[in-house]
Structures are given as structure tokens and as C-alpha cells.
Amino acid sequence: MQKIAATIFLLLLLSSCIPENSSDYAEVKVGENYENFLRIGTADMQIPLPKGVWKLVGIHNYKNDVGTTFSVGLLADIQDGLLERSIVFEVPLGTTRTGYEKNERCERGTYQFTRNRFNVEGGIQDCWYVNHNLFRMNAQFEETDLKPDYMKQARRFFIANDVKTPTETVYVKYHKASSTKLMNVWYHFNPETKGFAGSSATSWGKSSWHRDQTKSDPTRSKYIQDLKNWGIRFEEFVTAGFAGKVGEKGQIPDMIELAKDLKGKKPSPEAKMELARLTEMHSEGHITSEEYGELVLYIIWKY
Structure with a gap:
């Protein structure tokens, strides 16, 4: 949790x-x-x-x-x-x-x-x-x-x-x-x-x-x-x-199902920008490898 x-x-x-x-x-x-x-x-x-x-x-x-x-x-x-x-x-x-x-x-x-x-x-x-x-x-x-x-x-x-x-x-x-x-x-x-x-x-x-x-x-x-x-x-x-998204609480998908849905999907240009920022956060030690993997899926899904 x-x-x-x-x-x-x-x-x-x-x-x-x-x-x-x-x-x-x-x-x-x-x-x-x-x-x-x-x-x-x-x-x-x-x-x-x-x-x-x-x-x-x-x-x-x-x-x-x-x-x-x-x-x-x-x-x-x-x-x-x-x-x-x-x-x-x-x-x-x-x-x-x-x-x-x-x-x-x-x-x-x-x-x-x-x-x-x-x-x-x-x-x-x-x-x-x-x-x-x-x-x-x-x-x-x-x-x-x-x-x-x-x-x-x-x-x-x-x-x-x-x-x-x-x-x-x-x-x-x-x-x-x-x-x-x-x-x-x-x-x-x-x-x-x-x-x-x-x-x-x-x-x-x-x-x-x-x-x-x-x-x-x-x-x-x-x-x-x-x-x-x-x-x-x-x-x-x-x-x-x-994030200004109180009304969207609970709408984030299940991680396992998300991984299945996104298999083989290429990231959009917007997603690539966010992924670059995410990679920087990971390299600087602000997030773990496990969190990084989950966030990659989320970003590809979002965009």
C-alpha cells in the first residue's frame, strides 16, 4: 500500500x-x-x-x-x-x-x-x-x-x-x-x-x-x-x-492488467518527454527501480 x-x-x-x-x-x-x-x-x-x-x-x-x-x-x-x-x-x-x-x-x-x-x-x-x-x-x-x-x-x-x-x-x-x-x-x-x-x-x-x-x-x-x-x-x-484531480481519484488502472494492455505499444512524443524526466529522477536516486517500472507503464498508458 x-x-x-x-x-x-x-x-x-x-x-x-x-x-x-x-x-x-x-x-x-x-x-x-x-x-x-x-x-x-x-x-x-x-x-x-x-x-x-x-x-x-x-x-x-x-x-x-x-x-x-x-x-x-x-x-x-x-x-x-x-x-x-x-x-x-x-x-x-x-x-x-x-x-x-x-x-x-x-x-x-x-x-x-x-x-x-x-x-x-x-x-x-x-x-x-x-x-x-x-x-x-x-x-x-x-x-x-x-x-x-x-x-x-x-x-x-x-x-x-x-x-x-x-x-x-x-x-x-x-x-x-x-x-x-x-x-x-x-x-x-x-x-x-x-x-x-x-x-x-x-x-x-x-x-x-x-x-x-x-x-x-x-x-x-x-x-x-x-x-x-x-x-x-x-x-x-x-x-x-x-495534482488538481480529486474528481479522478480511483481511476488509475490495475498494474497487472495495464502491463498486458500496453504490451508492444510504442510511447507517444508526449510520453517520451515524461519518460526522459522520469529516467532523470531514477538516475538521481529519487525513486526506486520498482517505482520506475510502474511509472513507465503509467506514463505510456496516460499518453
């Missing part, structure tokens, strides 16, 4: 290159509801949304150290005045040809769970992990404690609409990048909806959701395992969303 997911990510990555400095951005509005996916940033990326209605309650843009403009925001799933789930997204408003720095969080060993497939400086990056977070967007914290504007906007919305928010969340975070684009998405879950008491922790390390604490707590360990299983299942949607 892990190899298949990695192969699909590379396939979609190869087939989703977009022009440099693209100006075709999707616009979203605070207060609007969204379902299925949120289209924002460079035109072909989609933030996949789990089943339900999601309200955008905060968003703002910022520039990183090299001048790339990013959009970061928060979507909320509110049920009967309670914040059950939230999604934080971060995407660039444009593309680059220089790629992105390695994500050191993908290589940390302090989270509940980490799966790091690729973390190439300026190239392919693909990881996800399960972690916990102090939720500061409520009346317990002063607005001055919040630096990003989207968090301030969300806090104001929750207070103005009497939305009960958790003291902590447990989240599944996905990080995907190529040499031209990047997508970060955090899927936050409220443990209080499952009967867990609110936390009084004042720091990440002292939380009852820290992995050193959950190891000896069977109930919390099961909650974490359930989120890990959810993350494994949902990753294919995130992978498809990174």
Missing part, C-alpha cells in the same frame, strides 16, 4: 506541471461554505475536504523569506455550536522553478506517527504525520497571543458566534511539494467530541496527548491509532488534490 501511494503521488506529480508565474488563482471568501474540495492558490491545486460542510473563518496572505506569497487559512466544521473539526491550509499563490527547502518536520522523531517518503531539497517532498496542538483561537487566550491574521479572524468568529472550541486538537498533517509548487494541510480533530476531558496543558511537551503520555493510556492510544488509520485512507485524496 505504501509503495502504491508513493507511485501514484509521483505519477500525478509528473502529470501536473504548470507554467511558471501562473496568475490563474481561485478566489475564496471568508464566511462562505465549501464541500468536497477547496480550490485555491495555483489553479490546479485542490484542498480535499472530508465529508460535511466547511466554513472558511479566516484567511490571509504573507511572503516568505524569498518573496513567495502564500495563502493560509482555516476552515471549520461546526455542529450544534461546537467546533468538531478544523482544517488549516497553506499554499503558494504562484509557482517557482527553484523548489522548496527540505521540511525538517518530516524527519522529526517526536510525533505520534511520521511517514516520510521523499524530502529532497528543491525537489519532491512527500510526508505526513500525526501530532497534537494547543488550540489558541478561543477566549482563553488574548488576541495578542496570536501572530497570524487568519488565527485572529477565526478567534473573533468563534467568540462572536458562541462556538465552543477545544483546548487541544490532535491533527493529521500532509506536506507535499515539487520543484514548482507546495501544499500543506492540517486536519484537526477535537478529542472532546469523543468524551475526552479538556486539557489544562500550557505547553506542547506537557500535554496528555504527547506520545510519552499516550503510550501508557490505552484509550488515548486507540484514538491516535484511529487517526493514523484515517490518515492512511485519506492520503489518496490529498495526493489527488495536489
